[in-house]
Amino acid sequence: MTETDQQDAKTILKTYFGYDEFRPNQEKAIRQLESGRDVFVLMPTGGGKSLCYQIPALMNKGTAVVVSPLIALMKDQVDALTAAGVEAAFLNSSMDIPAQQQVLSRLKSGELKLLYVAPERFKDQRSTLMLTLREIDISLFAVDEAHCISHWGHDFRPDYLELASLREWFPGTPVIALTASADKTTRNDIINKLNLDKPEVLISSFNRSNIRYEVRPSGNEMDELSAYLDRNKADAGIIYTLRRSSTEELAAELSEMGYQALPYHAGLSREERARTQDLFLRDEVRIIVATIAFGMGIDKSNVRFVVHMNLPKNIESYYQETGRAGRDGLPSTALLFLDYGDLSTLRYFATIEDNEDQTRIMLKKLNQMVEFCEIKTCRRQYLMNYFGEPHPDSCGNCDVCLTKYVEYDYTTEAQKALSAIARLKQNYGAEVITLLLRGSKSRKIQPWMRELPTYRAGQDQSTEFWKEIIQELAAQGYIRREGEPHAVFKLNQESMKLLKGEKAFTVHRPAETKEPKASQKRPESDQLLFNKLREARKKLADGMNVPPFVILSDASLHDLATRFPQSKQDLHAVHGFGDKKVERYGKVFLDVIVPYCRKKGIKPAVPKSKPTGSSFRSATSKKKKGSTGGSMNETFQLFRNGKSVADIAEERGLAASTIEGHIAGCVNRGLLELRDLVSDEKIKRIKLELERNDSGFLREIRDALGGDCSYAEIRYVREAVRSERV
Numbered sequence: 001m002t003e004t005d006q007q008d009a010k011t012i013l014k015t016y017f018g019y020d021e022f023r024p025n026q027e028k029a030i031r032q033l034e035s036g037r038d039v040f041v042l043m044p045t046g047g048g049k050s051l052c053y054q055i056p057a058l059m060n061k062g063t064a065v066v067v068s069p070l071i072a073l074m075k076d077q078v079d080a081l082t083a084a085g086v087e088a089a090f091l092n093s094s095m096d097i098p099a100q101q102q103v104l105s106r107l108k109s110g111e112l113k114l115l116y117v118a119p120e121r122f123k124d125q126r127s128t129l130m131l132t133l134r135e136i137d138i139s140l141f142a143v144d145e146a147h148c149i150s151h152w153g154h155d156f157r158p159d160y161l162e163l164a165s166l167r168e169w170f171p172g173t174p175v176i177a178l179t180a181s182a183d184k185t186t187r188n189d190i191i192n193k194l195n196l197d198k199p200e201v202l203i204s205s206f207n208r209s210n211i212r213y214e215v216r217p218s219g220n221e222m223d224e225l226s227a228y229l230d231r232n233k234a235d236a237g238i239i240y241t242l243r244r245s246s247t248e249e250l251a252a253e254l255s256e257m258g259y260q261a262l263p264y265h266a267g268l269s270r271e272e273r274a275r276t277q278d279l280f281l282r283d284e285v286r287i288i289v290a291t292i293a294f295g296m297g298i299d300k301s302n303v304r305f306v307v308h309m310n311l312p313k314n315i316e317s318y319y320q321e322t323g324r325a326g327r328d329g330l331p332s333t334a335l336l337f338l339d340y341g342d343l344s345t346l347r348y349f350a351t352i353e354d355n356e357d358q359t360r361i362m363l364k365k366l367n368q369m370v371e372f373c374e375i376k377t378c379r380r381q382y383l384m385n386y387f388g389e390p391h392p393d394s395c396g397n398c399d400v401c402l403t404k405y406v407e408y409d410y411t412t413e414a415q416k417a418l419s420a421i422a423r424l425k426q427n428y429g430a431e432v433i434t435l436l437l438r439g440s441k442s443r444k445i446q447p448w449m450r451e452l453p454t455y456r457a458g459q460d461q462s463t464e465f466w467k468e469i470i471q472e473l474a475a476q477g478y479i480r481r482e483g484e485p486h487a488v489f490k491l492n493q494e495s496m497k498l499l500k501g502e503k504a505f506t507v508h509r510p511a512e513t514k515e516p517k518a519s520q521k522r523p524e525s526d527q528l529l530f531n532k533l534r535e536a537r538k539k540l541a542d543g544m545n546v547p548p549f550v551i552l553s554d555a556s557l558h559d560l561a562t563r564f565p566q567s568k569q570d571l572h573a574v575h576g577f578g579d580k581k582v583e584r585y586g587k588v589f590l591d592v593i594v595p596y597c598r599k600k601g602i603k604p605a606v607p608k609s610k611p612t613g614s615s616f617r618s619a620t621s622k623k624k625k626g627s628t629g630g631s632m633n634e635t636f637q638l639f640r641n642g643k644s645v646a647d648i649a650e651e652r653g654l655a656a657s658t659i660e661g662h663i664a665g666c667v668n669r670g671l672l673e674l675r676d677l678v679s680d681e682k683i684k685r686i687k688l689e690l691e692r693n694d695s696g697f698l699r700e701i702r703d704a705l706g707g708d709c710s711y712a713e714i715r716y717v718r719e720a721v722r723s724e725r726v
């Protein structure tokens, strides 16, 4: 791209889309396409993939052809482009013949800058569309949701295979493939199947820093949910459940409690689903209670929360579903209620008949999902590491980072629980163990149990307390859960050590909640004005028969309600107001803002358009600032100076396991040599066991190794394996 081209890209960004700055990798993608090169873009949901091809489409002669799998998404994209003053259209099977012909004639006349088509359109090389495409000027091909071409991806669509011949039929026209979900195998597969020619591969950070991750034990979820909904009255969100029936029940329950909610699942009729989706897109219903079937076809940017009432089946699904929150870059919440009872159903789903390998992989992924819920370290770090991306050990925006934990010594209590398990002959689950300890008169406590010395031994503590202790014992590997759904607890070598007093049992419990950073709090806009602007946007959108977010994002409304522009001139400085939007819709919003300010005596604060979308920073720009985990660095320095884990833990007032986590992080990044930490013999054995038994549960690996390798040693080796350093 030459100097003037760059100008052009930036100018287009401002005049059509109303943004001041590119997000990471957008500019690179544009520049490469301009030079005629193929491009592969991997960006998280909401990362801004569309602009990567929409801007080159506007910079060049001819039409850009965008392949997209979902009719609803095509329509929203075209509506949004049209609202911004771009000539765009789509072609799909839902249109009648005259409508299709009209689009074809616009295509022939060369007026379309972008044409969205479904992949199956490429099947018949002699169709009118294909013949037309070969006659006209095509600036580029964009293949959206490109993972659909790969068997390895999670959403293979055979129609996508038709795209393999693009290269052959349109030699010389650059192709850009975009996806939000592709591991290395899928990535290479996409590049091969599309015959991309030495593409520029652009991979953005997958971190969605505006999403706050929270995991809570289930039990009080209805109270906690309604407290959340009350605190955030205007917010829209998606609640995922595991079963169709529970979507209906929960939606009904929420409606009864006074929250607008509708169910959505694959068992509803097509019309009903479309209607529900539409009401949600149009901000007319606030909450959708859905099975995972919901979400693929929407890119509503102002989804403020995603709740999981059940455990997702793997980290990939969890990340994709939570990723539907906060596409507009504003602070959003991802809340998960952990219920171990879900495990049996999920294990059942994960078991694929006659396919042991696949089953093993699915179960491993499920275990990693549980691990994510159980960790006491930064959840974002876990997620990022899962996707192979380094991340500092504290994000300041997940429940773990925002909670101050205090370490409690519960060795005596743990011993009581363990001896209860032993006395119950390792044949009972948490409920009976708790009842026994509390000295309950319940019928579940049989007469012989009342004779046991542990009966009533834990009367001084609550039922919840004992349940938590049992859960923690299992999470830390001191007991083993066996059999679902009515799990019983078994003792192991670790339990013996605790019982003999050779080890201490500690639990981290939350002491207080810290305040999130300013950037992760809601923008402090004038709420009353914001609501009025929302209404104006809704009216405008209804008049045009499009969803409100297509006209302006919530981020733009907040900007309006913070800076109070008084004229069209002022509006140009507001986030998301391109020239066309100022012209077309400016008045509608000014008519709300100007009288409001006059009445309240508010002075405008217009100048200096603030770059929003700042929550999408690239992995590299972060690295440059040298913030690769201040806390980890400190541990690293102390460790290198010869201090032991115990010394460092004491000096820093952190748990030993946290320090070990830091050291594992250093191993992952190559800062520390694995061989300096673990003997060669153990490395070999642990590595073998990790390969053989890749359950993801440290305790199982530890048990299998015969108990002479510490958790720390296993963690170090695991990090080295993960980062391919051993």
Ligand code: ADP
Pocket (backbone or CB within 6 Å): 019, 020, 021, 022, 023, 026, 043, 044, 045, 046, 047, 048, 049, 050, 051, 299, 301, 327, 328, 553, 612, 613
């Ligand atoms: P994706 O397709 O990657 O999920 P989109 O292309 O839909 O993401 O973009 C998500 C949101 O971010 C949209 O509202 C879009 O207008 C906005 N956006 C994209 N690029 C920028 C940018 N450079 N500055 C500000 N907002 C942006």
Ligand code: ZN
Pocket (backbone or CB within 6 Å): 377, 378, 379, 380, 381, 393, 394, 395, 396, 397, 398, 399, 400, 401
């Ligand atoms: Zn965190």
